[in-house]
Amino acid sequence: xxxxxxxxxxxxxxxxxxxxxxxxxxxxxxxxxxxxxxxxxxxxxxxxxxxxxxxxxxxxxxxxxxxxxxxxxxxxxxxxxxxxxxxxxxxxxxxxxxxxxxxxxxxxxxxxxxxxxxxxxxxxxxxxxxxxxxxxxxxxxxxxxxxxxxxxxxxxxxxxxxxxxxxxxxxxxxxxxxxxxxxxxxx
Ligand code: CTP
Numbered sequence: 001x002x003x004x005x006x007x008x009x010x011x012x013x014x015x016x017x018x019x020x021x022x023x024x025x026x027x028x029x030x031x032x033x034x035x036x037x038x039x040x041x042x043x044x045x046x047x048x049x050x051x052x053x054x055x056x057x058x059x060x061x062x063x064x065x066x067x068x069x070x071x072x073x074x075x076x077x078x079x080x081x082x083x084x085x086x087x088x089x090x091x092x093x094x095x096x097x098x099x100x101x102x103x104x105x106x107x108x109x110x111x112x113x114x115x116x117x118x119x120x121x122x123x124x125x126x127x128x129x130x131x132x133x134x135x136x137x138x139x140x141x142x143x144x145x146x147x148x149x150x151x152x153x154x155x156x157x158x159x160x161x162x163x164x165x166x167x168x169x170x171x172x173x174x175x176x177x178x179x180x181x182x183x184x185x186x187x
Pocket of ligand 1: 042061062063064065066067092093094096097109110111112113114125
């Protein structure tokens, strides 16, 4: 969720990183000392991500990016009639997959929000998107997106699994930032 992403940005800043936060519309304040780039569409997020990744050592994707967009934008108001209306949707691009293709050496972290088969789905995304780590969390009624607390299971491409127990999003972010930092090549 947005809040978890903002907390990760703050936690990486606290470890000394210079952080660029690419954000969709939100009423959250940018964490102090973090450069925020505002975007509205998945396409804008992709372009901002490719630009930022060129300077980066680590790329974390915490956003729930729209997977589809309307295939056509009407130039005029769509007048109703008695029939039902179907909208054709077309796929947006996958930001993580595109950033990985452009930057094969970048350390990349994704999130996986799942309602079932958490480990299977998260490990599938880890492999498919070429990630180094993926932070998986349960979503659904009363879980994560609505809540102040969150818990994550972090899977690594090396097969590792690490559970971060339910805690505030700030605390969860600190633990995730620690896992990331521990895996980076030393400068
Ligand atoms: N993601 C992305 N670009 C998209 C959609 C998602 O980079 N267009 C990233 C998210 O930021 C997240 C990861 O991919 O880090 C997984 O997102 P999620 O919504 O859980 O999965 P999807 O890739 O949409 O897969 P599925 O529809 O199978 O759940």
